Amino acid sequence: MRRHDITLVVNGVARQASVPARRLLSDCLRHDLGLTGTHVGCEHGVCGCCTVLLDGQPVRSCLTFAVSVDGHEITTVEGLGGDGDSLSPVQQAFAECHALQCGFCTPGFLCTVTALLRDNPAPTDEEVVEGISGNLCRCTGYQNIVKAVHRAAELMAE
Amino acid sequence: MTTQLFGERVRRREDPRLLTGQGRYLDDLGRDALAVAFVRSPHAHARIRDIDVSGALDVEGLVAVYTYEDLPERLAEPLPLLIPHPALTHGRTAHPLAKDVVRHVGEPVVMVVAEDRYLAEDACGLIEVDYEVLKPVVGIEEAAQGAQLVHEDVPGNVGAHMVQEVPAADGRSAREAIETAPHTLAFRLDIERSASMPLEGRGVYARWDGSDLRVYSSTQTSTSVRMAIAAKLELPLPHVEVIAPDVGGGFGVKIMHPWPEEILVPWAAMLLGRPVKWTEDRREHFVSSAHERGQVHYVRVGFDDEGRVQGLEVTILHDHGAYTPYGIIVPIITSTQLLGPYRIGAYRVEFSSIYTNTVQVTPYRGAGRPQGVFCMERTMDKIAQYLGLDRAAVRERNFIQPDEFPYDQGMIFQDGRPLIYDSGNYPEMLRMVKELIGWDSFDKRPHTGIGLACYVEGTGVGPYEGGHVQVTSDGRVHVSTGLTSQGQGHETVFAQIAATELGVPIEKVSVVTGDTRRFGYAVGTFASRAAVMSGNAIALACRKVREKALRIAADALEADPGDLEITEGVVHVKGAPGASIPLATVAVLANPLRYAFDEEARRATQFASAAAPDRPPVAEGEEPGLEGRDYYSPVRSTFAAGMHAAIVETDPDTAEVRILRYAVVHDCGRLINPMIVEGQIHGGVAQGVGGALYERMVYDSHGQLLNASFMDFLMPYATEVPRIETAHLETPSPLNPLGIKGAGEAGVIPVSAVLASAIEDAEGLPIDRMPISPAELYHLRQSRDG
Amino acid sequence: MKPPPFEYHAPRDLDEALDTLARLAERGKVLAGGQSLIPMLNMRLTAPEHLVDVNRLAELDTVETEDGGLRVGALARHSRVGRAGHPLLRQALKLVAHPVIRNRGTVVGSLVHADPAAELPAVLALLGGSVRLARPGRTRDVPAAEFFLGPLESAVEPGELAVSAFFPALPPGAGCAFLEVARRHGDFALAGVCALVTPEGHARAACVGVGPVPIVVDVSERAPDWAAAARAVREAAEPDDDIHATAEYRGHLVGVLAERAFREAAASAKA
Numbered sequence A: 001m002r003r004h005d006i007t008l009v010v011n012g013v014a015r016q017a018s019v020p021a022r023r024l025l026s027d028c029l030r031h032d033l034g035l036t037g038t039h040v041g042c043e044h045g046v047c048g049c050c051t052v053l054l055d056g057q058p059v060r061s062c063l064t065f066a067v068s069v070d071g072h073e074i075t076t077v078e079g080l081g082g083d084g085d086s087l088s089p090v091q092q093a094f095a096e097c098h099a100l101q102c103g104f105c106t107p108g109f110l111c112t113v114t115a116l117l118r119d120n121p122a123p124t125d126e127e128v129v130e131g132i133s134g135n136l137c138r139c140t141g142y143q144n145i146v147k148a149v150h151r152a153a154e155l156m157a158e
Numbered sequence B: 001m002t003t004q005l006f007g008e009r010v011r012r013r014e015d016p017r018l019l020t021g022q023g024r025y026l027d028d029l030g031r032d033a034l035a036v037a038f039v040r041s042p043h044a045h046a047r048i049r050d051i052d053v054s055g056a057l058d059v060e061g062l063v064a065v066y067t068y069e070d071l072p073e074r075l076a077e078p079l080p081l082l083i084p085h086p087a088l089t090h091g092r093t094a095h096p097l098a099k100d101v102v103r104h105v106g107e108p109v110v111m112v113v114a115e116d117r118y119l120a121e122d123a124c125g126l127i128e129v130d131y132e133v134l135k136p137v138v139g140i141e142e143a144a145q146g147a148q149l150v151h152e153d154v155p156g157n158v159g160a161h162m163v164q165e166v167p168a169a170d171g172r173s174a175r176e177a178i179e180t181a182p183h184t185l186a187f188r189l190d191i192e193r194s195a196s197m198p199l200e201g202r203g204v205y206a207r208w209d210g211s212d213l214r215v216y217s218s219t220q221t222s223t224s225v226r227m228a229i230a231a232k233l234e235l236p237l238p239h240v241e242v243i244a245p246d247v248g249g250g251f252g253v254k255i256m257h258p259w260p261e262e263i264l265v266p267w268a269a270m271l272l273g274r275p276v277k278w279t280e281d282r283r284e285h286f287v288s289s290a291h292e293r294g295q296v297h298y299v300r301v302g303f304d305d306e307g308r309v310q311g312l313e314v315t316i317l318h319d320h321g322a323y324t325p326y327g328i329i330v331p332i333i334t335s336t337q338l339l340g341p342y343r344i345g346a347y348r349v350e351f352s353s354i355y356t357n358t359v360q361v362t363p364y365r366g367a368g369r370p371q372g373v374f375c376m377e378r379t380m381d382k383i384a385q386y387l388g389l390d391r392a393a394v395r396e397r398n399f400i401q402p403d404e405f406p407y408d409q410g411m412i413f414q415d416g417r418p419l420i421y422d423s424g425n426y427p428e429m430l431r432m433v434k435e436l437i438g439w440d441s442f443d444k445r446p447h448t449g450i451g452l453a454c455y456v457e458g459t460g461v462g463p464y465e466g467g468h469v470q471v472t473s474d475g476r477v478h479v480s481t482g483l484t485s486q487g488q489g490h491e492t493v494f495a496q497i498a499a500t501e502l503g504v505p506i507e508k509v510s511v512v513t514g515d516t517r518r519f520g521y522a523v524g525t526f527a528s529r530a531a532v533m534s535g536n537a538i539a540l541a542c543r544k545v546r547e548k549a550l551r552i553a554a555d556a557l558e559a560d561p562g563d564l565e566i567t568e569g570v571v572h573v574k575g576a577p578g579a580s581i582p583l584a585t586v587a588v589l590a591n592p593l594r595y596a597f598d599e600e601a602r603r604a605t606q607f608a609s610a611a612a613p614d615r616p617p618v619a620e621g622e623e624p625g626l627e628g629r630d631y632y633s634p635v636r637s638t639f640a641a642g643m644h645a646a647i648v649e650t651d652p653d654t655a656e657v658r659i660l661r662y663a664v665v666h667d668c669g670r671l672i673n674p675m676i677v678e679g680q681i682h683g684g685v686a687q688g689v690g691g692a693l694y695e696r697m698v699y700d701s702h703g704q705l706l707n708a709s710f711m712d713f714l715m716p717y718a719t720e721v722p723r724i725e726t727a728h729l730e731t732p733s734p735l736n737p738l739g740i741k742g743a744g745e746a747g748v749i750p751v752s753a754v755l756a757s758a759i760e761d762a763e764g765l766p767i768d769r770m771p772i773s774p775a776e777l778y779h780l781r782q783s784r785d786g
Numbered sequence C: 001m002k003p004p005p006f007e008y009h010a011p012r013d014l015d016e017a018l019d020t021l022a023r024l025a026e027r028g029k030v031l032a033g034g035q036s037l038i039p040m041l042n043m044r045l046t047a048p049e050h051l052v053d054v055n056r057l058a059e060l061d062t063v064e065t066e067d068g069g070l071r072v073g074a075l076a077r078h079s080r081v082g083r084a085g086h087p088l089l090r091q092a093l094k095l096v097a098h099p100v101i102r103n104r105g106t107v108v109g110s111l112v113h114a115d116p117a118a119e120l121p122a123v124l125a126l127l128g129g130s131v132r133l134a135r136p137g138r139t140r141d142v143p144a145a146e147f148f149l150g151p152l153e154s155a156v157e158p159g160e161l162a163v164s165a166f167f168p169a170l171p172p173g174a175g176c177a178f179l180e181v182a183r184r185h186g187d188f189a190l191a192g193v194c195a196l197v198t199p200e201g202h203a204r205a206a207c208v209g210v211g212p213v214p215i216v217v218d219v220s221e222r223a224p225d226w227a228a229a230a231r232a233v234r235e236a237a238e239p240d241d242d243i244h245a246t247a248e249y250r251g252h253l254v255g256v257l258a259e260r261a262f263r264e265a266a267a268s269a270k271a
Ligand SMILES: Cc1cc2nc3c(=O)[nH]c(=O)nc-3n(C[C@H](O)[C@H](O)[C@H](O)COP(=O)(O)OP(=O)(O)OC[C@H]3O[C@@H](n4cnc5c(N)ncnc54)[C@H](O)[C@@H]3O)c2cc1C
Pocket: A044, A045, A046, C029, C030, C031, C032, C033, C034, C035, C036, C037, C038, C039, C074, C095, C096, C097, C098, C101, C104, C105, C106, C107, C108, C109, C110, C111, C112, C113, C117, C118, C119, C120, C156, C160, C161, C162, C163, C186, C187, C188, C189
């Protein structure tokens, strides 16, 4: 099968991979580049576990071919924090508010919420719920995720 | 400062890794592994005439193809029937790969191993299986008629039949009590199929090094998977290790084991001498894992003018799907937990567990309780309505009173033990939930309704769990237990328990669960048992360690052990802060050494220590090291309870249901970490909302699952889950040292009952079947209005 | 759930894209946002031999005001078009999937995909817009009424690329509304109605999810008796049963939603 040599700028680092055209971006990140923080829960676009930032915008990596985004910038959960082990305000807020249980959905939520708060630093409750409405979580009942988004907004405003 | 962490909202210790993408879930492991995919049956019921794999052989990257014919003797046997029961007279289990007949869509027929999953799926697509399609048995009532059979040798499709009777105090049977009661009602109640549906599916990854097998599985029970693998693959147990890595949710489906893949994948790894991995995809999960909830209930109740139940008779048809590997736990739980917080005069419950050509049924969070609670709570509402009484008042009149504990319901519970409630305070709980929701001040307007439901949940079932605690000479505390975690925060709560028991800072404590290399004996995580079972086992192990530490420290400090305490990891004489010795040093002293590998160790060597020369360095009955292992094995389950209330609004035109408020009062005994308990409740309620308003498995008459995707199996998003208000009551359990009860399943149990009650109140229509969609509510209105 | 193999083409400009598509004809399929196509590929419900990825055609990533309306290029994503100032498109796009899907899915892709439950085809039909289809040396504008042929079937022929769609602006002073009932927020609708009411009393509606293609009903004669207008819309609907709702309920919903949509549109028309 023909392979394509692609370059993705992942979390600020140019990464090369040689992939068949059908390789999903989610699989490319996870299996070709070893960045397993991006999770796969449905592979048909509904759960949001695989959400990453493509040129800053959250998208489903399971509904994107890696070849399609050759040359683009990708941010995954591994790239959200600061240097070393430091957590981003969104990550910190999720920990503070107990917004994760099994953690499987969490990377998708973190990427979605990071973009949401960048575009809307002080969202209303309704905007928060709408903003995360494309991500499924089977554990938390969303209560603490909504709390965490507000808390992250607070942390970022500080 | 004390190290009292029990009861605190301690932040989770698993979060830093899960928030940064450093978690390790099954599919994150084994980048070098071969990938597995399965050819699964497209038919609900068919005979396999022929399998032609030749088309697949040219696929690049294909490594192996296996069918039933390839399986060695032990593997070719049917999979184990995990929980036998005398009433399960016709238990049947599948083969790892289908033998002759397939009995549900999704049953594995051919296993393909290839260089990656894409290629494995390519190969699957080219394998041709010739089926003779048989007539499928779909629908529980159709199945119960027995015209068509799922298994030729199971007459009437009845796998199990069981009756339990509890006579009234005066010896009358339930039927007699109902006949002679001032009032009787009879009705039918239905709950449809749903499923656990964790966001991470199942998965298995195996490595074989020629003599030892290491298997990772996304399971709720690594110890038992290990024994099953050793038995099936005929390996000595010490040569098999099973590890549950980070697991992306379980909710019951992953307590089932061994799944075919849990045996086939290690087997292939051994045959091929290469690591092999199977990661279930979502479509597979829908048709090859397990479902639950589908039951039909016929209820007859007799009661007096006050609404007190005098006799209750429930007949249940339980749809267990095509196979019964997990026995009949679910209908047994329904039968027993149906009674809830009530003292029912006389009770008779009968169930038939029926085969259908659908995915097998194993427990899903709540495990039969949502159905039982639905029966009991609908019954209470119907009595109230019939007598024109307040629904809360009717419940209150039937409550077991606080001074009646321990309360014997006179039945046998799912653990084979008597159904005796340990403690509780139901009237107080009702008062709390009424206050929280504003029951008495509820302003009833058209198309709004309020509802209420109560439940009791047997938690912390045996037989046992264990804990091992080791203090190393760096002062760190290493805790391990055999049961597994799927997001419940065990690493945190068990560390809280250990830190509190040992008097060490929580930062010094690390916890490992679900790794048979660390702890080999365990049962598993289910039935809201982890905190009760492993929590208490770890506490007991800590107490052993503490006792030993105090003994050694007392020697060193020339004090009486009774005068010592441990705080912040230091043993000292109470009230005399000067006389102290760090736990780390105690750990050093606990292990007499010959070799000094560092400064600390020097203190424990033969020439440095002050050990009496006329006594053996390790005293009789002692062991080297500061560690302890203990087990907790309760006589019976503990019984948690809860009451939920909700206010809903229904759209008069579109029949959409909106939940305006949702209130929960919950009693799981002493709370180890209120933050985590609340999280468990939130998640449970959200799953309950899914089960009440959105989720169902829709099979057509051919046995095809019509909604095997997240597009059509409607798990709620944030937009569908209301804000959840919670309050806690704490009636400690007298049964265990920590006074705790389980909390994991609680949230989900009464939701269908509460919402049915509230919708009924809003609509003035009997709601006897859940889940309910807007279309169904619309049709109920239509038939009422003619 | 991994896509089947295919040959991949990533043309750099429109000419190359058109040539490639023309050459491949039946064997080729366009990949735009992929938010409908890739789920189908992952489930192996379709297996095109060749995929022609138009995501590099920056010249199609356009949203332009053009005499009397909005021209939306084939690469304009839902999220961007929603902000372009067209009131009905804005309302409709809020109902399309979730924000993250809208970051990738394209408006033109949605039209070509022609899902009977999709919102945008109804908008195009209601407004009487058109889709511009191109092959080497030839473009044609297909009006909405001729564009949607059946469920998942549009007038795009093999070898053709839909390069843009034209959404006429609302008539001066007109009001509009898009209402639907979906099981979950963001799901495809059980039924939906978009309505347009002009100050002169012209009124029409288009329905979603209750027929093979968007159903447009002109009810100017009944306006402003919105109950009667809604009945007319309901009668035009051809709903089916499925696992989420019965045909009867869907028909009922169309009536309810139509009346609400007309009232809302009329209210905003006067304003
Ligand atoms: C979870 C989820 C929920 C969704 N919910 C909704 C919803 O509620 N309402 C709704 O309307 N949509 C919904 N969608 C679909 C979404 O709007 C898609 O983006 C849209 O239908 C297709 O646009 P696309 O650019 O992604 O097209 P693609 O998926 O790339 O293509 C779709 C089809 O159109 C063809 N095509 C695309 N562009 C062109 C072109 N320029 N020329 C010729 N052929 C072309 C392709 O060959 C393919 O056959 C949902 C999708 C998901 C994953």
